[in-house]
Amino acid sequence: MTTIDDTPWRRALRAYPSSWRERHGEAMLGTLLDEAEARGRDEPSRGERIALMRSGLAVRILGWMPHPAREALATASAATGFALAVMFAVFSGFGERVDWRLPAEGQNLDLQASPGLVPAGLWVIAFVLILCGAARAARVAFAATAVVGAGVFFYAQLDPLAGPRAITTVTMTVFALLALLAPVRARLAAAATAAVTTGILVFFHLFFEVPPGSPSDAIWLRVLTEEFTGFLAGAVWVLALMAAIVRARAVARCIGAAATVWTIVWLIRLTMWDVVTGMLGLAAVLAVVAIGAGIFRAGARWGRGTHPREGAA
Known part of the structure; x- marks a missing residue:
């Protein structure tokens, strides 16, 4: 057992969300303590604190997306x-x-x-x-x-x-x-x-x-119009749905990401054309995403209840 007080390191790890600390906190703490003991330090350096804060902030920002x-x-x-x-x-x-x-x-x-x-x-x-x-x-x-x-x-x-x-x-x-x-x-x-x-x-x-x-406005006024970018985003979303139906998960993930990108282009185009229209479009997209996520979670819960995993009580 190390003789170094781990409290300063635990405080530094609070930059990470609690869910991450529950899964990886002890392993990260052990690595930090072993390195500190080898170097004869009893608390994190300023560089280590900054690095932990930066990576912890990144985990908090990106943690909502797998x-x-x-x-x-x-x-x-x-x-x-x-x-x-x-x-x-x-x-x-x-x-x-x-x-x-x-x-x-x-x-x-x-x-x-x-x-x-x-x-x-x-x-x-x-x-x-x-x-x-x-x-x-x-x-x-x-x-x-x-x-x-x-x-x-x-x-x-x-x-x-x-x-x-x-x-x-x-x-x-x-x-x-x-x-x-x-x-x-x-x-x-x-x-x-x-x-x-x-x-x-x-x-x-x-x-x-x-x-x-x-x-440059010729491209956006004649090619990448609100109608075209919206049509392209919708068409790619249909392709992603078809790939998901046939259970081509990797393909569906790639096409879905492309559909998300073109949806963002469409929203930017709408907002540049009219701010109110862009905000309404963003609200509509968020509503569809929320409804879809709710349906997916409800289906997942129903599936777990209907087909429980082996070994479950």
Whole structure:
């Protein structure tokens, strides 16, 4: 038995939720005490306290979502964000900045790069790192993408002619944050989702005749409209339901994560169009999720009561 007082470490572990401490607290405490005894310390260092607080906060924030769901959502967000970043770079990365306040002879009609190319480029780097198996390095790139995307958003408010439309930077930043939910290691699922999403977006760009060099609002007003994003989210949810019916759980989880991502795009699109409509859409989605979760839990309780596990009293 160690002679070190474990009270300071127990206090430091309070950063974690009680449910986590009940399952893993004693094992974590034993590891901390053994390391402290080997180093001759009788209480956690400042660095250890900060590390425990940071990881405990992450557990509290992410504890409501099972880890497989976090992985699936991070994978779908990384793939979808990559597709949107590529579409933005190809079709709206370079364009003319027309200032309607100036006369025609005073306009500079040369193609100019958009600041949105910076977060789009970081997206490509992050996704390439995922395909190479460098999940941790990809998370660093996603964090940089979120920071740069927020910076480009504020820059676009100061210079609307230079910056991309707000919904572009907001969507890319939100997806970068969602991609940070878990390391993306499902390279095949990420590549397949990115390929399918990119193919769909390219088809609709060609169908609606949105050429390269178009302003960023052309994509959102002619391709990624409220109706299209809502239709796409609904169609993917139907596919996820069909996969769940045939009990293809892994496929259903991946498709469901993609459906969640497009539902988020739809909500962002609605909110950018009209705040009240966006809030009503969010309330409707939360109501459907709550009802679905209630039905699932009721079914699970009924199943346990009808078919009790072996060995249960």
